Amino acid sequence: MSVPVLRTAAELRALPRRGRRAVVMTMGALHEGHAGLVRAARERVGPEGQVVVTVFVNPLQFGAGEDLDRYPRTLDADLVVAAEAGADAVFAPPVAEVYPGGEPEVRVTAGPMGERLEGASRPGHFDGVLTVVAKFLHLTAPDVALFGEKDAQQLAVITRMVRDLNFPVEIVGVPTVRETDGLALSSRNRYLSPEERTTALALSRALFAGRDAAARGDGPADPEEIRAAARAVLAEAEKADPPLTVDYLALVDPSDFTEVPAEPGAHTGEAVLAVAARVGTTRLIDNVRLRLGGTEEAR
Numbered sequence: 156m157s158v159p160v161l162r163t164a165a166e167l168r169a170l171p172r173r174g175r176r177a178v179v180m181t182m183g184a185l186h187e188g189h190a191g192l193v194r195a196a197r198e199r200v201g202p203e204g205q206v207v208v209t210v211f212v213n214p215l216q217f218g219a220g221e222d223l224d225r226y227p228r229t230l231d232a233d234l235v236v237a238a239e240a241g242a243d244a245v246f247a248p249p250v251a252e253v254y255p256g257g258e259p260e261v262r263v264t265a266g267p268m269g270e271r272l273e274g275a276s277r278p279g280h281f282d283g284v285l286t287v288v289a290k291f292l293h294l295t296a297p298d299v300a301l302f303g304e305k306d307a308q309q310l311a312v313i314t315r316m317v318r319d320l321n322f323p324v325e326i327v328g329v330p331t332v333r334e335t336d337g338l339a340l341s342s343r344n345r346y347l348s349p350e351e352r353t354t355a356l357a358l359s360r361a362l363f364a365g366r367d368a369a370a371r372g373d374g375p376a377d378p379e380e381i382r383a384a385a386r387a388v389l390a391e392a393e394k395a396d397p398p399l400t401v402d403y404l405a406l407v408d409p410s411d412f413t414e415v416p417a418e419p420g421a422h423t424g425e426a427v428l429a430v431a432a433r434v435g436t437t438r439l440i441d442n443v444r445l446r447l448g449g450t451e452e453a454r
Protein backbone atom coordinates (compact mmCIF):
# COMPACT_ATOMS: atom_id res chain seq x y z
CA MET A 156 0.00 0.00 0.00
CA SER A 157 1.44 3.40 -0.90
CA VAL A 158 0.58 7.06 -0.65
CA PRO A 159 1.95 10.02 -2.64
CA VAL A 160 4.66 11.98 -0.81
CA LEU A 161 4.74 15.70 -1.46
CA ARG A 162 7.99 17.48 -0.60
CA THR A 163 7.32 21.07 -1.60
CA ALA A 164 4.62 23.69 -1.14
CA ALA A 165 4.26 23.78 -4.93
CA GLU A 166 3.56 20.02 -5.05
CA LEU A 167 1.02 20.43 -2.28
CA ARG A 168 -0.71 23.29 -4.10
CA ALA A 169 -0.89 21.10 -7.21
CA LEU A 170 -2.74 18.34 -5.31
CA PRO A 171 -6.29 18.45 -6.73
CA ARG A 172 -8.92 19.01 -4.02
CA ARG A 173 -11.49 16.28 -3.62
CA GLY A 174 -14.51 16.76 -1.36
CA ARG A 175 -13.87 18.01 2.17
CA ARG A 176 -10.21 18.05 3.16
CA ALA A 177 -8.90 17.00 6.59
CA VAL A 178 -5.33 17.42 7.83
CA VAL A 179 -3.50 15.49 10.53
CA MET A 180 -0.23 17.13 11.54
CA THR A 181 2.54 14.99 13.02
CA MET A 182 6.26 14.90 13.68
CA GLY A 183 6.44 11.39 12.22
CA ALA A 184 7.50 8.15 13.96
CA LEU A 185 3.86 7.26 13.50
CA HIS A 186 2.11 4.90 15.89
CA GLU A 187 -1.43 3.70 16.55
CA GLY A 188 -2.34 7.08 18.15
CA HIS A 189 -1.52 8.83 14.88
CA ALA A 190 -3.33 6.11 12.91
CA GLY A 191 -6.40 6.78 15.06
CA LEU A 192 -6.24 10.47 14.10
CA VAL A 193 -6.07 9.55 10.42
CA ARG A 194 -9.02 7.18 10.75
CA ALA A 195 -11.00 9.86 12.61
CA ALA A 196 -10.12 12.28 9.80
CA ARG A 197 -11.42 9.81 7.22
CA GLU A 198 -14.64 9.44 9.17
CA ARG A 199 -15.06 13.23 9.22
CA VAL A 200 -14.65 13.74 5.48
CA GLY A 201 -16.11 10.45 4.23
CA PRO A 202 -14.84 8.24 1.41
CA GLU A 203 -15.23 11.05 -1.12
CA GLY A 204 -13.16 13.47 1.00
CA GLN A 205 -9.40 13.89 1.23
CA VAL A 206 -7.03 13.24 4.16
CA VAL A 207 -3.60 14.88 4.17
CA VAL A 208 -1.00 13.91 6.78
CA THR A 209 1.97 16.19 7.46
CA VAL A 210 5.25 14.77 8.75
CA PHE A 211 7.68 17.42 9.91
CA VAL A 212 10.02 17.63 12.91
CA ASN A 213 9.70 21.35 13.55
CA PRO A 214 12.98 22.80 14.89
CA LEU A 215 11.18 25.96 16.03
CA GLN A 216 9.34 24.17 18.84
CA PHE A 217 12.42 22.51 20.36
CA GLY A 218 14.44 24.31 23.03
CA ALA A 219 18.21 24.21 23.43
CA GLY A 220 19.24 20.86 24.91
CA GLU A 221 16.01 19.12 23.86
CA ASP A 222 15.83 16.05 21.63
CA LEU A 223 15.61 17.67 18.16
CA ASP A 224 18.65 15.78 16.85
CA ARG A 225 17.70 12.37 18.21
CA TYR A 226 13.96 12.65 17.48
CA PRO A 227 13.09 9.49 15.44
CA ARG A 228 12.82 10.05 11.69
CA THR A 229 11.19 7.03 10.06
CA LEU A 230 9.52 8.32 6.90
CA ASP A 231 9.38 5.00 5.01
CA ALA A 232 7.56 3.29 7.87
CA ASP A 233 5.37 6.39 8.37
CA LEU A 234 4.14 6.18 4.78
CA VAL A 235 2.94 2.62 5.38
CA VAL A 236 1.09 3.61 8.59
CA ALA A 237 -0.46 6.67 6.91
CA ALA A 238 -1.57 4.68 3.85
CA GLU A 239 -3.03 1.82 5.90
CA ALA A 240 -4.95 4.28 8.09
CA GLY A 241 -6.49 5.88 5.00
CA ALA A 242 -4.39 8.94 4.13
CA ASP A 243 -4.55 10.24 0.55
CA ALA A 244 -1.27 12.17 0.64
CA VAL A 245 1.66 12.85 2.95
CA PHE A 246 3.31 16.26 3.03
CA ALA A 247 6.88 15.75 4.31
CA PRO A 248 8.86 18.87 3.49
CA PRO A 249 12.53 19.44 4.31
CA VAL A 250 13.29 22.17 6.87
CA ALA A 251 14.49 24.58 4.15
CA GLU A 252 11.11 24.32 2.40
CA VAL A 253 9.24 25.34 5.54
CA TYR A 254 11.75 27.97 6.67
CA PRO A 255 13.42 29.15 3.42
CA GLY A 256 14.74 32.31 5.11
CA GLY A 257 16.06 30.43 8.16
CA GLU A 258 14.38 31.12 11.50
CA PRO A 259 11.29 33.26 10.89
CA GLU A 260 11.30 36.75 12.38
CA VAL A 261 7.52 36.91 12.51
CA ARG A 262 5.89 34.22 14.63
CA VAL A 263 2.55 33.42 16.18
CA THR A 264 2.58 34.00 19.94
CA ALA A 265 0.57 31.69 22.13
CA GLY A 266 -0.17 34.33 24.80
CA PRO A 267 -0.60 33.60 28.53
CA MET A 268 -1.86 30.04 27.99
CA GLY A 269 1.37 29.29 26.18
CA GLU A 270 3.37 30.18 29.28
CA ARG A 271 1.67 27.73 31.63
CA LEU A 272 2.65 24.07 32.29
CA GLU A 273 4.31 22.85 29.06
CA GLY A 274 5.05 26.45 28.14
CA ALA A 275 6.74 27.10 31.50
CA SER A 276 8.87 23.97 31.14
CA ARG A 277 9.60 24.58 27.45
CA PRO A 278 9.82 28.37 26.93
CA GLY A 279 8.88 29.35 23.38
CA HIS A 280 7.57 25.86 22.62
CA PHE A 281 3.99 26.88 21.84
CA ASP A 282 5.07 29.86 19.73
CA GLY A 283 7.03 27.35 17.64
CA VAL A 284 4.06 24.98 17.48
CA LEU A 285 1.57 27.70 16.52
CA THR A 286 3.87 29.18 13.91
CA VAL A 287 4.25 25.88 12.09
CA VAL A 288 0.58 24.94 12.57
CA ALA A 289 -0.43 28.32 11.08
CA LYS A 290 1.91 27.72 8.13
CA PHE A 291 0.58 24.20 7.55
CA LEU A 292 -3.03 25.38 7.80
CA HIS A 293 -2.24 27.94 5.08
CA LEU A 294 -0.40 25.39 2.95
CA THR A 295 -2.92 22.55 3.26
CA ALA A 296 -6.08 24.75 3.43
CA PRO A 297 -8.16 22.05 5.18
CA ASP A 298 -11.82 22.17 6.18
CA VAL A 299 -10.96 20.31 9.37
CA ALA A 300 -7.74 19.65 11.35
CA LEU A 301 -7.48 16.92 13.97
CA PHE A 302 -5.18 16.89 17.01
CA GLY A 303 -4.73 14.44 19.86
CA GLU A 304 -5.99 15.07 23.39
CA LYS A 305 -2.70 13.53 24.57
CA ASP A 306 -1.23 16.99 23.90
CA ALA A 307 -4.18 18.72 25.59
CA GLN A 308 -2.54 22.10 26.06
CA GLN A 309 -1.40 22.12 22.44
CA LEU A 310 -4.98 21.36 21.35
CA ALA A 311 -6.21 24.24 23.53
CA VAL A 312 -3.71 26.81 22.20
CA ILE A 313 -4.41 25.78 18.60
CA THR A 314 -8.16 26.07 19.20
CA ARG A 315 -7.55 29.51 20.68
CA MET A 316 -5.36 30.63 17.76
CA VAL A 317 -7.97 29.54 15.23
CA ARG A 318 -10.65 31.45 17.14
CA ASP A 319 -8.59 34.56 17.85
CA LEU A 320 -7.14 34.83 14.33
CA ASN A 321 -10.20 33.67 12.35
CA PHE A 322 -8.64 30.67 10.62
CA PRO A 323 -11.39 29.13 8.44
CA VAL A 324 -10.97 25.61 9.80
CA GLU A 325 -12.68 23.35 12.32
CA ILE A 326 -10.37 21.99 15.03
CA VAL A 327 -11.26 18.54 16.36
CA GLY A 328 -9.72 16.79 19.38
CA VAL A 329 -9.30 13.00 19.35
CA PRO A 330 -9.11 10.92 22.57
CA THR A 331 -5.77 9.52 23.70
CA VAL A 332 -4.87 6.03 22.53
CA ARG A 333 -3.21 3.95 25.26
CA GLU A 334 -1.40 0.63 25.57
CA THR A 335 -3.46 -1.99 27.42
CA ASP A 336 -1.48 -1.22 30.60
CA GLY A 337 -2.41 2.48 30.37
CA LEU A 338 0.74 4.04 28.93
CA ALA A 339 -0.22 6.74 26.42
CA LEU A 340 1.22 6.02 23.00
CA SER A 341 3.96 8.51 22.18
CA SER A 342 6.80 8.60 19.69
CA ARG A 343 9.14 9.24 22.59
CA ASN A 344 8.21 5.91 24.22
CA ARG A 345 10.72 4.31 21.87
CA TYR A 346 13.52 5.99 23.86
CA LEU A 347 12.55 3.98 26.96
CA SER A 348 14.37 0.84 28.14
CA PRO A 349 12.03 -1.89 29.48
CA GLU A 350 12.84 -0.81 33.06
CA GLU A 351 12.19 2.86 32.27
CA ARG A 352 8.92 1.92 30.62
CA THR A 353 7.81 0.18 33.83
CA THR A 354 8.55 3.34 35.81
CA ALA A 355 6.81 5.48 33.17
CA LEU A 356 3.54 3.62 33.82
CA ALA A 357 3.25 5.81 36.93
CA LEU A 358 2.12 8.75 34.76
CA SER A 359 -1.11 7.10 33.62
CA ARG A 360 -1.59 5.33 36.97
CA ALA A 361 -1.35 8.68 38.78
CA LEU A 362 -3.89 10.23 36.42
CA PHE A 363 -6.29 7.31 36.81
CA ALA A 364 -5.93 7.54 40.62
CA GLY A 365 -6.83 11.23 40.37
CA ARG A 366 -9.78 10.44 38.17
CA ASP A 367 -10.99 7.76 40.59
CA ALA A 368 -10.76 10.28 43.43
CA ALA A 369 -12.87 12.71 41.39
CA ALA A 370 -15.54 10.05 40.87
CA ARG A 371 -15.83 9.22 44.61
CA GLY A 372 -18.75 10.63 46.60
CA ASP A 373 -21.87 12.45 45.48
CA GLY A 374 -21.07 16.12 45.91
CA PRO A 375 -18.55 18.24 44.01
CA ALA A 376 -15.13 16.61 43.82
CA ASP A 377 -12.34 17.91 46.05
CA PRO A 378 -9.48 19.21 43.86
CA GLU A 379 -6.96 18.68 46.66
CA GLU A 380 -7.98 15.01 47.02
CA ILE A 381 -7.56 14.54 43.28
CA ARG A 382 -4.11 16.10 43.31
CA ALA A 383 -3.10 14.13 46.43
CA ALA A 384 -4.23 10.80 44.94
CA ALA A 385 -2.17 11.41 41.81
CA ARG A 386 0.80 12.76 43.75
CA ALA A 387 0.92 9.62 45.94
CA VAL A 388 1.42 7.40 42.87
CA LEU A 389 4.10 9.72 41.50
CA ALA A 390 5.87 9.83 44.88
CA GLU A 391 6.27 6.03 44.79
CA ALA A 392 7.71 6.20 41.28
CA GLU A 393 10.18 8.87 42.40
CA LYS A 394 11.68 6.15 44.65
CA ALA A 395 11.69 3.46 41.93
CA ASP A 396 14.76 2.22 40.05
CA PRO A 397 15.09 3.87 37.57
CA PRO A 398 13.29 6.78 39.23
CA LEU A 399 10.83 9.22 37.76
CA THR A 400 11.33 12.98 38.16
CA VAL A 401 8.11 14.98 38.15
CA ASP A 402 8.14 18.17 36.15
CA TYR A 403 4.55 19.18 37.00
CA LEU A 404 1.24 17.72 38.12
CA ALA A 405 -1.67 20.12 37.70
CA LEU A 406 -5.45 20.16 37.74
CA VAL A 407 -6.48 22.83 35.28
CA ASP A 408 -9.37 24.42 33.43
CA PRO A 409 -9.36 22.88 29.92
CA SER A 410 -10.09 26.17 28.19
CA ASP A 411 -7.10 28.18 29.43
CA PHE A 412 -4.98 25.82 31.55
CA THR A 413 -5.25 27.93 34.71
CA GLU A 414 -5.18 25.96 37.99
CA VAL A 415 -8.51 24.83 39.40
CA PRO A 416 -9.01 26.49 42.84
CA ALA A 417 -8.66 24.26 45.90
CA GLU A 418 -12.21 24.75 47.23
CA PRO A 419 -14.64 22.00 46.14
CA GLY A 420 -17.37 23.48 43.92
CA ALA A 421 -15.39 26.62 42.97
CA HIS A 422 -14.83 25.10 39.51
CA THR A 423 -17.61 22.99 38.07
CA GLY A 424 -17.73 20.95 34.89
CA GLU A 425 -14.67 19.52 33.19
CA ALA A 426 -11.07 19.76 34.29
CA VAL A 427 -7.80 18.35 32.96
CA LEU A 428 -5.39 16.52 35.23
CA ALA A 429 -2.03 16.82 33.50
CA VAL A 430 1.40 15.45 34.27
CA ALA A 431 4.89 15.79 32.83
CA ALA A 432 7.83 13.74 34.07
CA ARG A 433 11.24 12.51 33.11
CA VAL A 434 12.46 8.93 33.19
CA GLY A 435 16.15 8.75 32.37
CA THR A 436 16.64 11.19 29.52
CA THR A 437 13.05 10.88 28.27
CA ARG A 438 10.41 13.49 29.02
CA LEU A 439 6.82 12.29 28.81
CA ILE A 440 3.45 14.01 29.18
CA ASP A 441 -0.05 12.68 29.73
CA ASN A 442 -3.44 13.91 30.91
CA VAL A 443 -7.02 12.82 31.58
CA ARG A 444 -10.24 14.75 31.49
CA LEU A 445 -12.45 14.47 34.51
CA ARG A 446 -15.69 15.94 35.79
CA LEU A 447 -15.50 17.82 39.04
CA GLY A 448 -19.20 17.19 39.56
CA GLY A 449 -18.13 13.66 40.52
CA THR A 450 -19.16 11.85 37.34
CA GLU A 451 -16.37 9.93 35.70
CA GLU A 452 -15.61 10.76 32.07
CA ALA A 453 -15.31 7.78 29.74
CA ARG A 454 -11.67 6.83 29.17
Ligand SMILES: Nc1ncnc2c1ncn2[C@@H]1O[C@H](COP(=O)(O)OP(=O)(O)OP(=O)(O)O)[C@@H](O)[C@H]1O
Pocket residue numbers: 180181182183188189191192301302303304305306329330331332333339340341342343344
Ligand atom coordinates in the same frame (compact mmCIF):
# COMPACT_ATOMS: atom_id res chain seq x y z
N1 LIG B 1 -1.51 8.38 22.08
C1 LIG B 1 -2.08 9.28 21.31
N2 LIG B 1 -3.42 9.31 21.15
C2 LIG B 1 -4.01 10.25 20.38
N3 LIG B 1 -3.33 11.21 19.70
C3 LIG B 1 -2.00 11.22 19.81
C4 LIG B 1 -1.30 10.26 20.62
N4 LIG B 1 0.03 10.53 20.54
C5 LIG B 1 0.15 11.60 19.74
N5 LIG B 1 -1.05 12.03 19.30
C6 LIG B 1 -1.32 13.19 18.47
O1 LIG B 1 -0.68 13.06 17.23
C7 LIG B 1 -0.36 14.35 16.75
C8 LIG B 1 1.10 14.37 16.39
O2 LIG B 1 1.86 14.22 17.58
P1 LIG B 1 3.38 13.86 17.62
O3 LIG B 1 3.84 13.54 16.25
O4 LIG B 1 4.11 14.85 18.42
O5 LIG B 1 3.33 12.46 18.37
P2 LIG B 1 3.67 12.08 19.82
O6 LIG B 1 3.56 10.62 19.92
O7 LIG B 1 2.87 12.96 20.74
O8 LIG B 1 5.17 12.41 19.89
P3 LIG B 1 6.00 12.92 21.08
O9 LIG B 1 6.53 11.71 21.70
O10 LIG B 1 6.95 13.71 20.31
O11 LIG B 1 5.16 13.77 21.98
C9 LIG B 1 -0.70 15.34 17.86
O12 LIG B 1 -1.97 15.90 17.58
C10 LIG B 1 -0.75 14.44 19.06
O13 LIG B 1 -1.57 14.95 20.09
Ligand SMILES: CC(C)(CO)[C@@H](O)C(=O)[O-]
Pocket residue numbers: 180181182211213216284287288306309
Ligand atom coordinates in the same frame (compact mmCIF):
# COMPACT_ATOMS: atom_id res chain seq x y z
C1 LIG C 1 1.27 19.85 15.93
C2 LIG C 1 2.71 19.50 15.59
C3 LIG C 1 2.73 18.58 14.39
C4 LIG C 1 3.42 20.81 15.20
O1 LIG C 1 4.76 20.57 14.90
C5 LIG C 1 3.43 18.87 16.80
O2 LIG C 1 3.51 19.75 17.86
C6 LIG C 1 2.88 17.55 17.19
O3 LIG C 1 3.23 16.58 16.54
O4 LIG C 1 2.07 17.47 18.13
Ligand code: BAL
Pocket residue numbers: 182216217306309
Ligand atom coordinates in the same frame (compact mmCIF):
# COMPACT_ATOMS: atom_id res chain seq x y z
N1 BAL D 1 3.71 16.21 20.66
C1 BAL D 1 4.16 17.56 20.94
C2 BAL D 1 5.35 17.94 20.15
C3 BAL D 1 6.57 18.15 20.96
O1 BAL D 1 6.75 17.53 22.02
O2 BAL D 1 7.41 18.96 20.55
